[in-house]
Amino acid sequence: MSFDRLVDAVVAWARRHGDEAEVFAQIGPTQDPPPDVAWVRSLGPGEFAERLRWADVVVSHAGMGTVISALVAGVPVVVMPRLGRRRETRNDHQVATAARLADRPGVTVAADTDELIDLLERRCWSAGSADPFASPTLIEAIHDFIRDTPPRRCRRRRRSGP
Known part of the structure; x- marks a missing residue:
């Protein structure tokens, strides 16, 4: 699913700052690939991880896969959510x-393209990362759930026929 609004905003920013910032975009099935930035339609997991190694910031929709991958790699993320009313997503x-x-x-969350461009102009994003491991609280909750859930008995099905 394309997110032309985000791609167009980043490309507009890149046009003004191309001499001071290297921009690479994964654009999805957008109609018109941007002529002013390096881009691909899609990256595999290994390629994405390699790009993260060199990124100063990731600008993305609010998809958890991208956000989690960037944070685990220690790369800050500027997120602009897709909107259902604009038919950028189903809701x-x-x-x-x-x-x-x-x-x-x-x-850092941008509510719209104006705020996104403003954040990029000011290089205003939150530093931080995510722990690649589950928190002790989550591990304990899963452990308690498993311990307290009675096992289900499986019944063997009788084979019909010869």
Whole structure:
């Protein structure tokens, strides 16, 4: 699913700052590839991880895969959620995700393209990273759930026929 609004905003910023910033974009199935920045439609996990090694910041929709990957790599993320009312996604789940992420270290949320460009202009994003391992609280909750859930008995099915 393309996110032309985000791609267009980043490209507009890159046009003004091309001499001072190297921009690389994973654009998805957007209609018109940007002529002013290096881009690909899609990156595999290994290629994405390699790009993260060199990134100063990731600008993304509010997709958890991208956000988690960047934070685990120690790269700050500027997030602008896709909007259901603009038919960028099926509903506004990314708005809710962005709201939940807003207080996390390493995540800065832009509500719209004007705010996104302003954040990029001012190089204003939150530093931080994520632990690649589950928190002790989560591990304990999973342990308790497993311990307290009675085992289900499986019944053997009788084979019918010869």
